[in-house]
Amino acid sequence: MVISFLSALLILAGLVFFLGAGVGILRFPDFFSRMHAAGKGDTLSTLLIIAGFALYQMRDLGDSEASVSAVLVALKMLVIIAFLYIASATSTSALAEAGWEDGNDPVIAPKHENRLAGPPESRTAAADLNRNSTHDSQP
Template identity: 50%
Template sequence: MILNIICIVLIGFGLLFFLGGAVGILRFPDFYTRMHAAGKGDTMSVFLILVGLAVYQLSDFNVANLLVAGKIFFITIFIMWASPTSTHALIKAGLEEGQKMWTRKDGKEDPQA
């Protein structure tokens, strides 16, 4: 029972961070800031949701369920390692392609970006 409550809390927070990522992708003004929302909102929420599911999976304990929980944990580790790498590769590609950078001063574009 207590495991179920932990699982529900973790998945709820994960969904909240997913919401933040999705709203950020829609609202932020330029490519770089959208990259922030995409890269970060995902990592933490994937971590929280998958750990919650692994906890639920371990609530009746045997070897098969332990292996499945190990695989879920491995997916988590993989995503937390792959997400910064692909964020870095994509933002570097965007910079080389010459994306404009949005600044606070209205209408005046950053000259070097």
């Protein structure tokens, strides 16, 4: 009973964070800000909901014959969670980089120095690095 309540709590928290991500992806002004909503809200809400269901799977560990498959399912959910931990942030960064290369310009807030062109101290050094690093993507 307590475990069901806890897992329901986790799932509801995940839904709330997903609501935040959905509103964010609609309202934010440019592509990069939307990546914040998509990258973070999506990750944590998925983690929380799947963790809630994994916790619910563990509810009747006392039964002898049902417990092995229940533990296996919970372990597989943990594998999904571990995979999402790595994959979600990686795909967020990869998509942000692709958006940058594709020519999306971020909206820069007024009163902020426009540092899109390069690091503040050495723009030419960054340009050199950039020119070198454009070839590294080929296998």
